[in-house]
Amino acid sequence: MINTDSTLHIEKVTSTRVGEVDFDNLVFGKTFTDHMFECEYKNGAWQRPTIKPYGPMLVYPGMKVFHYGQAVFEGMKAYKDENDDVFLFRPEQNLERINKSSKRMAIPEFPKEIFLEALNELVRLDKDWIQKGDGNSLYIRPFAIATEVGVSASPSKEYKFMILLSPVQAYYKGFVKVLIAEKYSRSADGGVGAAKAAGNYGAQFYPTSLAQEKGFQQIIWTDSNEHKYLEEAGTMNVFFRINDTLITAPTSDRILDGITRKSILDLAKHNGVNVDVRKLTVSELIAAAEDGSLKEIFGAGTAAVVSFISHFGFKDKIYELKEQSDSFAVMFKKQLNDIQYNISEDPFGWRKKVELF
Amino acid sequence: MINTDSTLHIEKVTSTRVGEVDFDNLVFGKTFTDHMFECEYKNGAWQRPTIKPYGPMLVYPGMKVFHYGQAVFEGMKAYKDENDDVFLFRPEQNLERINKSSKRMAIPEFPKEIFLEALNELVRLDKDWIQKGDGNSLYIRPFAIATEVGVSASPSKEYKFMILLSPVQAYYKGFVKVLIAEKYSRSADGGVGAAKAAGNYGAQFYPTSLAQEKGFQQIIWTDSNEHKYLEEAGTMNVFFRINDTLITAPTSDRILDGITRKSILDLAKHNGVNVDVRKLTVSELIAAAEDGSLKEIFGAGTAAVVSFISHFGFKDKIYELKEQSDSFAVMFKKQLNDIQYNISEDPFGWRKKVELF
Ligand SMILES: Cc1ncc(COP(=O)(O)O)c(C=O)c1O
Ligand SMILES: Cc1ncc(COP(=O)(O)O)c(C=O)c1O
Numbered sequence: 001m002i003n004t005d006s007t008l009h010i011e012k013v014t015s016t017r018v019g020e021v022d023f024d025n026l027v028f029g030k031t032f033t034d035h036m037f038e039c040e041y042k043n044g045a046w047q048r049p050t051i052k053p054y055g056p057m058l059v060y061p062g063m064k065v066f067h068y069g070q071a072v073f074e075g076m077k078a079y080k081d082e083n084d085d086v087f088l089f090r091p092e093q094n095l096e097r098i099n100k101s102s103k104r105m106a107i108p109e110f111p112k113e114i115f116l117e118a119l120n121e122l123v124r125l126d127k128d129w130i131q132k133g134d135g136n137s138l139y140i141r142p143f144a145i146a147t148e149v150g151v152s153a154s155p156s157k158e159y160k161f162m163i164l165l166s167p168v169q170a171y172y173k174g175f176v177k178v179l180i181a182e183k184y185s186r187s188a189d190g191g192v193g194a195a196k197a198a199g200n201y202g203a204q205f206y207p208t209s210l211a212q213e214k215g216f217q218q219i220i221w222t223d224s225n226e227h228k229y230l231e232e233a234g235t236m237n238v239f240f241r242i243n244d245t246l247i248t249a250p251t252s253d254r255i256l257d258g259i260t261r262k263s264i265l266d267l268a269k270h271n272g273v274n275v276d277v278r279k280l281t282v283s284e285l286i287a288a289a290e291d292g293s294l295k296e297i298f299g300a301g302t303a304a305v306v307s308f309i310s311h312f313g314f315k316d317k318i319y320e321l322k323e324q325s326d327s328f329a330v331m332f333k334k335q336l337n338d339i340q341y342n343i344s345e346d347p348f349g350w351r352k353k354v355e356l357f
Numbered sequence: 358m359i360n361t362d363s364t365l366h367i368e369k370v371t372s373t374r375v376g377e378v379d380f381d382n383l384v385f386g387k388t389f390t391d392h393m394f395e396c397e398y399k400n401g402a403w404q405r406p407t408i409k410p411y412g413p414m415l416v417y418p419g420m421k422v423f424h425y426g427q428a429v430f431e432g433m434k435a436y437k438d439e440n441d442d443v444f445l446f447r448p449e450q451n452l453e454r455i456n457k458s459s460k461r462m463a464i465p466e467f468p469k470e471i472f473l474e475a476l477n478e479l480v481r482l483d484k485d486w487i488q489k490g491d492g493n494s495l496y497i498r499p500f501a502i503a504t505e506v507g508v509s510a511s512p513s514k515e516y517k518f519m520i521l522l523s524p525v526q527a528y529y530k531g532f533v534k535v536l537i538a539e540k541y542s543r544s545a546d547g548g549v550g551a552a553k554a555a556g557n558y559g560a561q562f563y564p565t566s567l568a569q570e571k572g573f574q575q576i577i578w579t580d581s582n583e584h585k586y587l588e589e590a591g592t593m594n595v596f597f598r599i600n601d602t603l604i605t606a607p608t609s610d611r612i613l614d615g616i617t618r619k620s621i622l623d624l625a626k627h628n629g630v631n632v633d634v635r636k637l638t639v640s641e642l643i644a645a646a647e648d649g650s651l652k653e654i655f656g657a658g659t660a661a662v663v664s665f666i667s668h669f670g671f672k673d674k675i676y677e678l679k680e681q682s683d684s685f686a687v688m689f690k691k692q693l694n695d696i697q698y699n700i701s702e703d704p705f706g707w708r709k710k711v712e713l714f
Contacts, residue, residue: 029508032419058413061519062389066502069426069556075508106562141508145423146559151386151432151498151523152660153592155562162418166508181547188545188581190538192560199426199556202503203549205463205512224545225582235510303509 008117010125011052018128026169028303029139033126037118037163040147041108046161049114051122054164062149064156070146071198072101075235075302076259077168078123078138078354080130081342086354088140089302089340091119093259098142101195106155107144115142118163123354126165134337135170139303143198168303175310176299178233179216180282181207182315185224186231186254193254204234216313218299222282223254229279236299236307237261241328242288243295245274260300264332266348271335273328282314289319297321298329305340306333365474367482368409375485383526385660386496390483394475394520397504398465403518406471408479411521419506421513427503428555429458432592432659433616434525435480435495435711437487438699443711445497446659446697448476450616455499458552463512464501472499475520480711483522491694492527496660500555525660532667533656535590536573537639538564539672542581543588543611550611561591573670575656579639580611586636593656593664594618598685599645600652602631617657621689623705628692630685639671646676654678655686663690 013034021031032054039049065071074094079087095116099109123130123138130138141164146156184207187193192200204219211219220238221231231249232238237258240247246268251257268275288294289312299307306329311320324330338344339351370391378388389411396406422428431451436444452473456466480487480495487495498521503513541564544550549557561576568576577595578588588606589595594615597604603625608614625632645651646669656664663686669676681687695701696708 027507027509029419030506036418054418056415056417058415060413061393061411062386062498062521062523064559065423065555066428067430067498067500067555068558068562069428069554070559070562071423071426073424104563105559106566139508141419141424143424149387150384151496151521152384153558153561155566164419164508166419183547185545185547188542188548190540190542190581190584191545191548192556197426197556197560198422198424199549199554199559201425201510202421202427202462202556203554204510205425205427206461209463209512224547227547 005048006046006111006114007048008114008121009048009050010121011050012125013053016128021167023131023167026167028168029166031166033129033165033167035122035125036165037122039114039161041159041161042157046111046114049118051118051125059147060149062151064146064148064150067151068146068153069197069199070105070107070156071144072098072105072107073141073143073196073198074098076140077302077340078130078140079340079342080132082132085342086123086127086130086356087340087342088119088123088352088354090259090263090350091116091352094142097196097257098144101197102144104192104195105197107146107159110144110161120354122163122165124356127356129165129167131167137168139166139168141166176218176307177216177311177313178218178220178309179211179214180220180230180312180314181222182227186221188224189253191253194252194256196256208234214313220312228281230282230285231255233299235303236301239264239298239300240280240285240294241296243293245276246328247276247278247280249279250277258301260302260305260336263336263350264300267332267335270347271331286314294321295324296327296329305336362405363403363468363471364405365471365478366405366407367478368407369482370410373485378524380488380524383524385525386523388523390486390522390524392479392482393522394479396471396518398516398518399514403465403468403471406475408475408482416504417506419508421503421505421507424508425503425510426554426556427462427464427513428501429455429462429464430498430500430553430555431455433497434659434697435487435497436697436699437489439489442699443480443484443487443713444697444699445476445480445709445711447616447620447707448473448709451499454553454614455501458554459501461549461552462554464503464516467501467518477711479520479522481713484713486522486524488524494525496523496525498523533575533664534573534668534670535575535577535666536568536571536670537577537587538579539584543578545581546610548610551609551613553613565591571670577669585638587639587642588612590656592660593658596621596655596657597637597642597651598653600650602633603685604633604635604637606636607634615658617659617662617693620693620707621657624689624692627704628688643671651678652681653684653686662693
């Protein structure tokens with residue numbers, strides 16, 4: 001349901017702020033580019049899609065998103081190569097996923113053509129904000145929020161779909177220590193864990209802060225029923241290498257269908273790596289750590305691409321992972337990077353060039 | 358952690374909007390009074406508490422509440438008696454609960470004295486918005502939202518605690534049909550179901566809309582593991598009367614500790630009703646419906662007070678409940694109402710008079 005006026009309206013800044021930015025000291029997600037995208041939904045239709053100067057907006061405190069968390073988001077990136085060409089990575093996957101998330105959260109789906117056009121145009125306008133070089137990229141945050149004013153727990157009739165751009169460096173630096181969840185959980189069967197619903201993330205802050213007090217950066221969530229199966233981390237899917245087999249949990253109601261995850265699964269096949277998509281139990285993991293067959297654990301997600309996990313904690317014991325000379329994580333990270341930054345061929349057709357002129 | 362300047366600052370409207378309101382045709386939660394309360398949290402402390410004219414606020418689209426649902430709320434009411442005295446119902450319980458919710462959502466707790474003072478002052482200022490008469494009240498919505506700008510999934514360092522007031526009539530009219538959840542779920546063990554976290558509510562909209570398409574108004578949630586135990590409804594705890602015993606689920610990680618629920622449990626004891634706080638299974642319920650021992654089901658929550666449930670659906674079958682001449686629901690609703698509106702004695706000390714002058 002699109003309104004008749006679906007032509008992208010563009011209102012440019014009069015002068016750019018890009019010169020004021022210290023690109024060597026960016027805090028992830030804190031700096032925003034000159035422009036943002038916004039499209040309102042009301043009277044049963046998406047209204048005129050608009051790119052306009054990044055800035056604050058006037059909202060009422062009774063807006064439903066504040067009270068009922070009716071909100072979804074995405075995370076994606078644009079990369080610049082040595083020739084100043086700019087690329088997106090599987091952008092249609094993010095659109096598909098935000099629409100899946102929206103459906104679960106009773107938010108109207110957003111039209112594909114408008115999304116892709118807005119994305120291209122926005123990145124084009126703010127291309128000078130994208131730095132070249134390893135780890136540098138433009139983080140792209142599409143999101144939708146319930147904007148109807150009303151403090152009764154029912155779906156909003158009005159929404160805003162927006163896209164923000166934020167220049168970033170690598171997300172996690174170095175190795176990550178993770179704690180395996182025994183008490184708290186991330187999502188329920190039949191719940192919204194498979195959606196990038198805003199509330200899933202806020203709900204993790206407290207248990208994650210408890211893990212951080214113990215010296216871990218992240219939690220690896222387990223199923224909420226028995227805390228028996230390894231699921232995923234805060235904003236990453238998780239891979240385990242036991243001997244030479246790469247294992248990751250199947251997606252489900254509770255687990256986000258990560259684009260990095262599915263790309264790594266394809267890369268693994270491409271590289272002839274033995275892949276096993278199955279539920280791995282915590283006790284299998286412990287046994288493999290103890291008998292030395294556990295070689296690697298790594299996280300996979302857009303923000304960090306691949307995160308090397310050096311330690312995991314479970315029930316007051318800490319298990320260390322040795323660096324592997326033939327690391328899968330290193331290999332996948334490089335291969336993904338090379339595709340994303342237009343360094344290598346892209347046999348999968350994942351890279352989408354942004355039309356800059 | 359309160360800042361030194363914790364004196365309540367008050368900025369009044371120049372003229373009231375109360376004359377413009379059609380109090381006989383209120384939509385729940387859509388009309389707001391002249392004033393609202395706001396207190397910011399930054400630099401590790403709550404800043405100056407302020408009552409000011411209700412109105413919009415300027416916020417950035419990168420604010421964490423939009424992206425990570427880091428938000429909690431409460432729902433309470435003020436009631437006016439025939440002498441124009443105004444009463445709150447167990448307000449300290451709501452403060453305690455929002456602070457419990459906040460803790461689970463990594464939001465700093467709000468100071469009790471400031472909350473109670475602000476509440477009294479706000480209700481006092483807008484007392485003309487409270488209508489007398491059965492079902493009429495002033496709905497009070499305290500809430501806290503994460504206001505730091507930053508699209509990275511970590512707790513906000515800045516918050517707003519606000520209170521909105523909204524004049525309301527009775528919430529649900531008549532009888533309610535409920536559907537027992539078989540597939541979707543509301544919360545997980547170890548999750549945030551026991552908190553009034555914003556995201557819990559948005560997550561129910563889609564499954565509830567599916568139930569509504571089948572002719573039900575609400576879902577009765579069951580446990581996410583087996584869908585075996587009856588838990589609670591969207592914004593109500595649920596009571597079952599089998600023969601003359603009143604049964605309700607124990608509170609847990611997954612179930613909100615409702616103030617109406619606990620008040621009804623006290624009233625039941627006071628009335629000599631046999632109470633059984635235990636997990637009731639769906640199959641027990643069906644059996645009781647079939648052999649006629651199931652007499653009543655009702656919801657209990659601030660918005661609706663007591664909701665009479667006339668039908669429940671399970672697996673394509675609909676079960677009807679006959680009206681009882683000695684209805685527990687009717688009795689509890691009247692007793693609660695009489696306490697809330699200062700019609701009867703209040704042996705429990707639940708009623709708190711608002712200091713109006
Ligand atoms: C819960 C969760 N798991 C996994 C991921 C990884 O998904 P993707 O690779 O698409 O970024 C994300 C998103 O960043 C996430 O939020
Ligand atoms: C999930 C849920 N259960 C039950 C209730 C009832 O709680 P109370 O009686 O305190 O309003 C509420 C709040 O309204 C709720 O949100």
